[in-house]
Each structure stands twice: as C-alpha cells, then as structure tokens.
Amino acid sequence: MSIMDADQQRFIDDIARLFVPWGVPLTAARLYGYLLLMPDAVDLDRISADLEISKSSASVAARLLEQYTLARRRSIRGTKRILYEVSENYEEMLGQQNRLLEALANQLLKGAEASPSDKIKARLKDMARVNLAARDAMDEMLRAMSAKRRNGNA
Template identity: 60%
Template sequence: MPNMSNNELTDQQLRFIDDVARLFVPWGVPQTAARIYGYLILIEEPVSLDRIAADMKISKSSASVAARLLEQYTLARRQTVRGSRRILYELSDAYAEMLAGQNRMLHDLTDLLRRGKQLATSEATRNRLEEMAEFYTLTREAMATVRERWRQRQDGSQ
C-alpha cells in the first residue's frame, strides 16, 4: 500500500478510513475501533500495535483496546510472532462467523420476544411481539442461507 511504510496515510486513505467509521459507529462500534477496521481493510500485511498507533496517530493503549474489540467482533485476527511476545493484527476473513454471532443474538432475541408475549396484557402487544419474533426468525433463516451459500462458494474455490 503506498505511503504506509513511512507512517503517512494519504488524504484519500484517511477519507476511506473515516467513511468506514461513519458506517460502523451508529451500530455501536467505538470510533477508534471503526477507524482501525478501515485501516486494516487497506493494509496488505499484518501490523503491530506500534505501527497501527503510529499510522493512525493514536496511543498504543487505544490501539490495543480497539484491536481486541475488533477481534471479539471477528473483524480482525491476531497473530503471534514465534519467539517473540509481539502481536500482529490483520483483517479477518471470517465473514460467516460475524453473521453466526448475529444469528445467535437474534435467536436469543426471538426467544425473549416470545416469552414477553406471554407476559403482555393486551392482544395488540401480543400481536406486535409475535410479529417481531416472526421477522427475526425469517432474518435468522436468511442469514443461515447466506452463510451456507458462502461456505459452498469457499469450498468450491479451494
């Protein structure tokens, strides 16, 4: 990637990174993590926290917290360097895993909505809760189909 070796991001690269952050922040991803995700999308090789901090002009501790969060979201992957305590981060290609996590959350939400339906005191509220549960069930099924199609596509390309 041009200009990455001298720790200077171009204006276009910074704009892309900020655009990624603008998409992710409303979904609850902290600004620094969202910006680092945009950065990892552009970077070719695994990078150290020192390099992330220098390139992004943030503290190493902020980079560390954000990178660990991206790892939890399965958006980034950690690599260790043999014979060293150094850790490198790279963009994760586990797209299906991110959907699997969302699918588990939607499953739990559907169960919760159906339990709430039993507690509702009005028919209108019970209907609304059932409609919500049906919507999230349909969403989960669609996500499972997408994940399976992706697995098949990946298996076919190997």
C-alpha cells in the first residue's frame, strides 16, 4: 500500500504526463516524479511499495532513468542493496541533449546534401539551423549557470 498522499500522487502523475509524450515509459516517468519528491535515496522495495508496482518494473524503470541521467544509483558498502535518487547533474543531462541536437543537425545537413530536391534541401537546412540555435542557447545558459555557481549565486 502506498504511503503517498493525494498531492504527491498528483505531482507524480503530472510529471508522468509531461514525460510520456517524449517517449519515456509511464513507469519510468512516474518513478522520476517520485524521486523528485524523495529527500533521500530509496531502495527498490520502497519504490515498488510507494508506487504500487512490481520490484522488477521498478528496477527496469530505475535503470532507464540512469541511462537518461535523470537518476543515479548508490550502493551501500558491505551490502548488495541499491538505492536510487534523482540526479542533480543538470549540466550532464543538458549536455547530452546538446550533443543530440548537434548530431541531429549534422544528419539533417547530410540529408540536405543528398537530396535532389531544392524544397527538401531548404527544409532540412532550416531544421538543422533550429537545432543548432537551440544547442547554442542551451550552451549559453549552461555557461551562465556555471558562472553563477562558481560565484556562489546558485
């Protein structure tokens, strides 16, 4: 039985509704919302009880969130027990997004070169420009965040 109150459940479900359209499986999206609410790292037993899911589903979702760099795994010395917590490494998460934006832009430009159609060339080049502009804007924001943190204004 879950110990989450109605407001916490609503928050978790609202986070999931935001992430599912981006291709994040529902269980992983709910787990991310849950981890955002947890003050400390939690084990799979607690996750499965609180979210009312199987331990194996919790494990698969947690590993997926690790791949997305949205969660991180912690082990307890001397045991096999694994804990999960939300990742606060925003720079890495956004850096991965930027690498994806750049890779997509490069593929779009290759597609433009390969296309015999002027209409498709223009479309692909425009899409590449948008991706590169988003990458540049995020890079600028990351530099500003890093500078604030270095100056103690975080």
